[in-house]
Amino acid sequence: MVSDRELQDKIINLELELLLEAIQKHYGYDFREYSRAHVKRRVMHYISLNSIPHISELQHRLLNDEHCFKKLLKELSINVTEMFRNPSFYKAVREKVVGILKTYPYIKIWHAGCSTGEEVYSFAILLQEEGLYDRAQIYATDFNGEVIKKAKTGSFSIRNIKDYTSNYQQSGGRESFSDYYHATDNRVIFDKNLSKNIVFAEHNLVTDGVFAEVNMIISRNVLIYFNRELQNKVLNLMDRSLVTGGFLGLGSKETIMFSEISAHYKAIDSKERIYKKTHG
Amino acid sequence: MAERFKYEAIVIGTSAGGLLTLKKMLPALPADFPCPIIVVQHISPQSDGYFIKMLDDICSLQVKEAVDTEQIKSGTIYFASPDYHLLIERDHTITLTMDEKVNYSRPSIDVLFETAAEAYGEKLIGLVLTGANADGASGLLKIKQYGGCTIVQNPEEAENPVMPEKAIRAVIPDHIADINEIVKILVKLCP
Numbered sequence: 001m002v003s004d005r006e007l008q009d010k011i012i013n014l015e016l017e018l019l020l021e022a023i024q025k026h027y028g029y030d031f032r033e034y035s036r037a038h039v040k041r042r043v044m045h046y047i048s049l050n051s052i053p054h055i056s057e058l059q060h061r062l063l064n065d066e067h068c069f070k071k072l073l074k075e076l077s078i079n080v081t082e083m084f085r086n087p088s089f090y091k092a093v094r095e096k097v098v099g100i101l102k103t104y105p106y107i108k109i110w111h112a113g114c115s116t117g118e119e120v121y122s123f124a125i126l127l128q129e130e131g132l133y134d135r136a137q138i139y140a141t142d143f144n145g146e147v148i149k150k151a152k153t154g155s156f157s158i159r160n161i162k163d164y165t166s167n168y169q170q171s172g173g174r175e176s177f178s179d180y181y182h183a184t185d186n187r188v189i190f191d192k193n194l195s196k197n198i199v200f201a202e203h204n205l206v207t208d209g210v211f212a213e214v215n216m217i218i219s220r221n222v223l224i225y226f227n228r229e230l231q232n233k234v235l236n237l238m239d240r241s242l243v244t245g246g247f248l249g250l251g252s253k254e255t256i257m258f259s260e261i262s263a264h265y266k267a268i269d270s271k272e273r274i275y276k277k278t279h280g
Numbered sequence: 281m282a283e284r285f286k287y288e289a290i291v292i293g294t295s296a297g298g299l300l301t302l303k304k305m306l307p308a309l310p311a312d313f314p315c316p317i318i319v320v321q322h323i324s325p326q327s328d329g330y331f332i333k334m335l336d337d338i339c340s341l342q343v344k345e346a347v348d349t350e351q352i353k354s355g356t357i358y359f360a361s362p363d364y365h366l367l368i369e370r371d372h373t374i375t376l377t378m379d380e381k382v383n384y385s386r387p388s389i390d391v392l393f394e395t396a397a398e399a400y401g402e403k404l405i406g407l408v409l410t411g412a413n414a415d416g417a418s419g420l421l422k423i424k425q426y427g428g429c430t431i432v433q434n435p436e437e438a439e440n441p442v443m444p445e446k447a448i449r450a451v452i453p454d455h456i457a458d459i460n461e462i463v464k465i466l467v468k469l470c471p
């Protein structure tokens with residue numbers, strides 16, 4: 001016998017399925033292959049926060065009100081990030097990747113899923129200190145246009161600057177971190193010279209295609225939100241965007257191990273999840 | 281005759297004092313223990329996971345850090361990674377996320393318990409051990425609401441009684457017991 005709770009659960013999951021279908025059809029954003037337990041948590045959180053009685057009601061509202069959809073999009077876009085997040089990753093890039101990038105006259109770097117840009121500016125600082133910035137073109141993309149707007153400003157809350165400074169130092173930073181920004185009452189604004197070679201743009205890894213051939217892709221804590229099939233698809237997209245000999249830097253719990261592309265890559269630092277494309 | 285009821289997974293949440301308690305409890309489980317165990321232990325984001333290796337060395341069951349998208353299998357004890365939430369999907373695979381902290385914690389016990397309740401329903405055992413905050417209490421309630429079995433370490437035995445006490449306040453657990461007793465209950469519930 002099916003209990004009331006089981007039945008109710010089944011209905012909620014069906015409503016969620018329909019909601020994601022509706023979002024895809026109406027707005028073009030495709031969350032159907034995201035980790036479902038994660039999407040469900042975010043959607044349930046959103047409807048309880050906004051006192052919406054059930055998912056079907058949410059669906060009705062967001063189909064009729066783009067503002068409501070934008071709010072949900074924000075809920076589904078995870079923007080937990082920091083400058084020089086996992087300093088050991090940046091240290092490994094300095095020690096194991098930079099030397100090879102220096103052999104190119106011109107390099108392109110893609111931050112896929114850059115959120116509010118903290119890691120993009122971190123990388124720009126690293127390139128600057130390694131003498132690579134002036135020959136670099138940096139693409140920083142995210143599916144959420146709102147966070148791209150924020151990233152462009154290069155302005156971050158001053159609250160975290162102590163942690164960022166410590167991260168910077170641990171990452172092998174060579175200068176005084178405060179030389180890279182000026183502080184106002186509650187914000188720090190990064191030097192415009194750091195953003196002159198950065199193009200910020202909206203790009204959706206799930207629904208958009210290849211737009212450039214690059215020497216390095218940095219995409220940290222983006223794949224974990226996708227199910228295994230979608231991770232594989234997105235890794236294929238990254239693979240097609242990367243030159244042979246190029247580098248892929250993922251988040252500390254992300255791997256190419258389960259994907260089709262793994263045979264074409266070797267880990268140059270398996271703990272820091274930095275891979276090199278060995279053949280096309 | 282109806283098929284004999286079987287539990288399919290155990291979830292454990294613990295914080296301050298948890299490591300010592302797990303070190304006492306997990307090695308006592310036999311090598312043929314049939315249920316996978318998924319553990320959230322609050323730990324510093326910088327932790328290098330040495331305790332996982334240490335526990336693996338002294339347990340009959342395999343102890344490992346849970347990997348994103350992997351299938352949960354019996355004979356294994358999975359630990360949540362420092363600084364990531366661990367969620368369980370309905371197909372019994374692992375999802376890791378970097379969402380905001382819940383109850384000031386990442387990984388959060390509530391996040392594990394709530395998603396596990398939805399994935400395993402009544403075939404889940406939830407266990408709250410020693411700890412110094414309220415994480416896990418509302419997750420344990422959800423496990424109860426979904427028909428699962430709820431167990432809380434006796435607060436008098438717990439190195440830090442706050443977490444067990446908060447859990448007991450949120451839900452009347454099926455068992456409140458000392459660690460030695462909890463091991464016996466688990467072995468009995470999962471033959």
